[in-house]
Amino acid sequence: MTSITLRSLRKEYNGQVAIPNLDLDIHDGEFFTLLGPSGCGKTTLLRMIAGFNSIEAGTISFDDVVINDRSPAARNIGMVFQSYALFPQMTAAKNVAFGLQTRNIERAESIRRVEAALESVHMAHLKDRLPGEMSGGQQQRVALARALVIQPAVLLMDEPLSNLDAKLRVEMRDTIREAQREAGITTVYVTHDQEEAMAVSDRIAVMSMGVVQQVGSPAEIYRNPANRFVAEFIGKTNLIVRDLHQRDGVTTLDLGEGVSVDVTSTIAPGVSGRVQVSVRPEAVRAGGSGLQAEVVEETFLGSHSQIRARLSTGETIEFLEFSRRASLWERGEKVVLQLDTEMLTYFDAETGASIMQGAKL
Amino acid sequence: MPRFNFWTVVMILTWVMLFVLLFIPVGSVLVSSLYDQSGNPTIANYLKFLGEPRFHQAFINTLVVGFGGLIGALLLGSIMAFCVSRFVIGGGRFVSLLAILALVSPPFIGAYSWIVLFGAGGVVRGFLRDMGVNMPPIYGVGGILIVFSLKFYPYVYLMVSGALSNVNRSLEEAAEGLGLTPLQRTFKISFPMVFPALTAGGLLALIHAIADFGTPRLLGRGYNVLATEAFTLYSAEVGSNMSMATTISVVLILVSMVFVLLQRYMSRRNVYHGNMINKPVRIKLKGWRNVLAHVAVYFIGLSGAMPVIISVIYSFRKTSGPVFQSGFALQSYERILFNLGDVVRNSLTFSLTAVALIVIVGTVVGVLVARRTNFNTALLDGAFMVPYVMPGIVIGIAFIAAFNTGPIVLTGTATIIILSVFIRRLPYTVRTTASSLRQISPSMEEAAISLGYSPFQAFLRITVPLIVPGIIAGGMLSFVTAINELSSSLVLYVGSTMTMPVRIYLLILDGDFGTAAALSTVLLVLSGGAVYIAFRFMGRNEQALL
Numbered sequence: 002m003t004s005i006t007l008r009s010l011r012k013e014y015n016g017q018v019a020i021p022n023l024d025l026d027i028h029d030g031e032f033f034t035l036l037g038p039s040g041c042g043k044t045t046l047l048r049m050i051a052g053f054n055s056i057e058a059g060t061i062s063f064d065d066v067v068i069n070d071r072s073p074a075a076r077n078i079g080m081v082f083q084s085y086a087l088f089p090q091m092t093a094a095k096n097v098a099f100g101l102q103t104r105n106i107e108r109a110e111s112i113r114r115v116e117a118a119l120e121s122v123h124m125a126h127l128k129d130r131l132p133g134e135m136s137g138g139q140q141q142r143v144a145l146a147r148a149l150v151i152q153p154a155v156l157l158m159d160e161p162l163s164n165l166d167a168k169l170r171v172e173m174r175d176t177i178r179e180a181q182r183e184a185g186i187t188t189v190y191v192t193h194d195q196e197e198a199m200a201v202s203d204r205i206a207v208m209s210m211g212v213v214q215q216v217g218s219p220a221e222i223y224r225n226p227a228n229r230f231v232a233e234f235i236g237k238t239n240l241i242v243r244d245l246h247q248r249d250g251v252t253t254l255d256l257g258e259g260v261s262v263d264v265t266s267t268i269a270p271g272v273s274g275r276v277q278v279s280v281r282p283e284a285v286r287a288g289g290s291g292l293q294a295e296v297v298e299e300t301f302l303g304s305h306s307q308i309r310a311r312l313s314t315g316e317t318i319e320f321l322e323f324s325r326r327a328s329l330w331e332r333g334e335k336v337v338l339q340l341d342t343e344m345l346t347y348f349d350a351e352t353g354a355s356i357m358q359g360a361k362l
Numbered sequence: 363m364p365r366f367n368f369w370t371v372v373m374i375l376t377w378v379m380l381f382v383l384l385f386i387p388v389g390s391v392l393v394s395s396l397y398d399q400s401g402n403p404t405i406a407n408y409l410k411f412l413g414e415p416r417f418h419q420a421f422i423n424t425l426v427v428g429f430g431g432l433i434g435a436l437l438l439g440s441i442m443a444f445c446v447s448r449f450v451i452g453g454g455r456f457v458s459l460l461a462i463l464a465l466v467s468p469p470f471i472g473a474y475s476w477i478v479l480f481g482a483g484g485v486v487r488g489f490l491r492d493m494g495v496n497m498p499p500i501y502g503v504g505g506i507l508i509v510f511s512l513k514f515y516p517y518v519y520l521m522v523s524g525a526l527s528n529v530n531r532s533l534e535e536a537a538e539g540l541g542l543t544p545l546q547r548t549f550k551i552s553f554p555m556v557f558p559a560l561t562a563g564g565l566l567a568l569i570h571a572i573a574d575f576g577t578p579r580l581l582g583r584g585y586n587v588l589a590t591e592a593f594t595l596y597s598a599e600v601g602s603n604m605s606m607a608t609t610i611s612v613v614l615i616l617v618s619m620v621f622v623l624l625q626r627y628m629s630r631r632n633v634y635h636g637n638m639i640n641k642p643v644r645i646k647l648k649g650w651r652n653v654l655a656h657v658a659v660y661f662i663g664l665s666g667a668m669p670v671i672i673s674v675i676y677s678f679r680k681t682s683g684p685v686f687q688s689g690f691a692l693q694s695y696e697r698i699l700f701n702l703g704d705v706v707r708n709s710l711t712f713s714l715t716a717v718a719l720i721v722i723v724g725t726v727v728g729v730l731v732a733r734r735t736n737f738n739t740a741l742l743d744g745a746f747m748v749p750y751v752m753p754g755i756v757i758g759i760a761f762i763a764a765f766n767t768g769p770i771v772l773t774g775t776a777t778i779i780i781l782s783v784f785i786r787r788l789p790y791t792v793r794t795t796a797s798s799l800r801q802i803s804p805s806m807e808e809a810a811i812s813l814g815y816s817p818f819q820a821f822l823r824i825t826v827p828l829i830v831p832g833i834i835a836g837g838m839l840s841f842v843t844a845i846n847e848l849s850s851s852l853v854l855y856v857g858s859t860m861t862m863p864v865r866i867y868l869l870i871l872d873g874d875f876g877t878a879a880a881l882s883t884v885l886l887v888l889s890g891g892a893v894y895i896a897f898r899f900m901g902r903n904e905q906a907l908l
């Protein structure tokens with residue numbers, strides 16, 4: 002069991018800064034995900050933890066022991082690569098056994114562990130296949146077994162599922178999650194797929210341009226995004242700009258058309274003026290009383306439909322509706338949108354930082 | 363870090379090696395061409411080259427045989443490639459084998475076989491004369507061009523058939539959909555796509571043609587090219603003119619360099635557009651078209667392989683001294699066994715030593731070039747281009763110029779022959795090793811490192827097993843070039859370091875074709891065996907012979 006501590010970490014590629022200054026605490030045994038758009042530095046950071054990238058400044062510690070100068074081989078890590086990186090000349094079982102060979106483990110014990118590892122990823126029946134004779138999903142399972150069998154202190158995975166098709170991805174992420182729980186290994190997982198991140202992670206660090214934007218559980222970062230970037234990157238949201246009004250110690254948000262919300266207890270004290278309001282699709286319901294809008298387009302997606310409507314201010318709101326038997330919305334049809342004000346979040350109109358109570362201002 | 367030191371040492375040693383084996387010899391050639399016989403600096407040699415009609419002629423002749431060889435090889439090679447890749451040709455694999463035979467056949471044995479058939483006393487020519495048909499003997503520029511066309515067409519054939527069979531058929535179908543006639547399709551769609559392959563193959567033929575020494579020597583009869591002039595000037599018993607020989611060498615290097623650069627440019631453009639999903643299908647021709655296609659393909663294939671066939675047959679003919687008798691016997695082979703054992707042994711030991719060196723050094727340097735990009739490997743890569751532009755005869759003369767006197771004296775040793783073969787073939791191994799390494803994902807080694815292996819162990823246990831088959835195959839192909847090497851050895855040999863190709867050359871000059879044919883057959887068997895082993899290791903891949 003190992004915790005990972007990153008302090009003031011800096012990474013440059015030939016003078017180009019990829020990660021300026023990063024702090025992160027990854028707890029013992031947790032499934033921790035680095036999430037962010039392409040090029041934000043997830044791989045870079047993961048490879049620094051693995052020891053494949055140089056560190057320009059700062060420290061990486063495992064269990065409070067600085068390991069900056071430890072070679073990757075001495076860090077006791079298990080690694081799963083996007084490209085599987087199975088050794089093509091070895092069978093599944095030999096691939097898995099490869100890491101045990103340097104560890105002076107008895108033959109019988111080694112065989113037992115290889116079989117258990119392959120069993121845990123449901124690959125025992127294909128142990129004599131060569132990688133070339135396996136599907137992508139099967140190869141990735143073997144790669145996972147190979148990383149787990151050495152009982153590493155830390156398991157590192159860089160987009161292990163991105164070469165698989167959508168259905169297999171869902172299946173595999175359950176396998177990964179299951180295997181990780183069973184072994185209780187501290188895991189750092191890289192992905193740019195927010196849904197995948199939500200599904201597997203204990204905690205997620207959302208990154209952008211080498212900077213950690215927010216760290217938290219999936220529910221925390223979804224419900225209480227630290228800034229506009231996180232709100233937009235995690236799930237879908239509608240952003241509209243509105244004004245705050247203060248009178249007699251009561252702060253109200255004027256949504257327009259006579260609809261206003263008392264935000265005194267939700268918004269941090271002392272904030273005033275223009276704010277950005279994040280309206281999640283599930284906070285919007287058609288019907289009742291609320292804002293007037295006009296349907297622009299409906300996209301039928303099977304179990305539900307996604308409807309785009311335009312407010313009288315010209316702003317667009319997207320929301321979801323479970324499929325009905327009745328006919329679809331017509332283009333141009335009038336609709337009243339009722340907002341669940343409990344679910345709204347607020348950002349500074351300029352900086353995009355959260356202005357919710359409890360947010361770090 | 364020890365790793366850093368190891369590669370730094372490799373880097374330094376590589377540069378030292380290049381310096382000693384390449385830059386000093388090339389530099390010596392340049393320097394020597396700028397001095398007169400008594401050691402005074404001068405540009406008189408170049409003035410003489412520009413002034414003397416004899417050298418003008420050789421220069422022009424070189425271009426003539428170069429472009430003639432290019433045209434002939436293009437003609438034969440593209441006809442064959444087109445037929446084989448677009449039509450169903452019975453025994454297609456056999457045809458490819460014929461092309462390989464032409465490619466690996468011992469040098470200039472071709473020329474002599476054609477003399478046997480069509481020379482002044484040629485068998486076929488004599489037969490035709492009896493029939494009342496009088497044809498001129500094959501000597502002179504015409505003969506050289508015929509031999510070059512037949513010897514070098516496989517370069518074009520292999521390049522173009524590779525490109526043709528990878529042209530995406532969808533493109534031609536799209537053109538058909540747009541209403542283009544078959545002829546328009548061929549010229550507007552297919553031709554532009556194989557054009558780089560055509561030119562690259564043709565230029566390869568040209569490069570080999572201008573470097574070839576044996577063919578013009580035997581068939582030219584006064585038709586001199588730069589390669590033969592350089593050799594004549596160097597080897598003349600009386601009045602050997604080293605500085606003039608080196609001047610011609612410099613000119614030859616420059617000419618060769620132009621075409622090598624052009625060839626590499628075209629090769630780089632020769633990327634196959636096919637996504638392999640919609641490969642072209644071969645059409646089964648009917649009637650006279652079918653006959654015509656078969657005749658064309660087999661005529662070219664058999665003509666190209668004719669020298670090999672002739673020398674195998676003649677090696678078994680009964681002889682009395684150098685004169686052939688009717689009937690068959692193993693006399694020629696007996697002569698090899700009893701009199702020429704040392705020549706065969708020389709060839710084998712020199713080639714195997716050179717190949718061992720090439721494989722070891724080439725692999726290490728290939729790794730350096732592929733993996734240590736932080737060093738100045740681009741420069742190194744460039745330096746390895748130099749041997750490509752050096753015709754064998756020039757390498758020979760350069761080695762003599764560099765190692766005859768001074769701190770390192772190697773003339774007359776086996777070492778100098780081995781090193782000349784080594785430096786010429788090294789770039790191929792470096793390049794193939796580097797490119798096969800680049801194809802192996804680095805995450806494979808990283809996976810091994812993450813499992814607890816040191817970087818060196820990871821390289822040894824994961825990467826090396828993956829590239830070894832390619833290295834063995836490359837070594838075998840290097841062996842083929844090494845054991846067939848004539849032109850540099852001819853300059854560098856002394857009595858005790860004579861090799862098979864040199865001996866064959868001398869035997870032919872002596873008129874002892876029986877023994878020459880038998881020695882050639884031995885060479886051919888060794889080369890064929892090596893090619894076979896190479897194909898076993900990397901799959902049948904004729905492209906690798908280029």
Ligand SMILES: Nc1ncnc2c1ncn2[C@@H]1O[C@H](COP(=O)(O)OP(=O)(O)OP(=O)(O)O)[C@@H](O)[C@H]1O
Binds near residue numbers: 014041193
């Ligand atoms: N070897 C390298 N040399 C120079 N720059 C690099 C190198 N590797 C990454 N970078 C740069 O560092 C930044 C972060 O790259 P990184 O690979 O970590 O992104 P990522 O978050 O993993 O993206 P993706 O989701 O596309 O994999 C990018 O701007 C990239 O261009």
Ligand SMILES: [Mg+2]
Binds near residue numbers: 044159
């Ligand atoms: Mg990445």
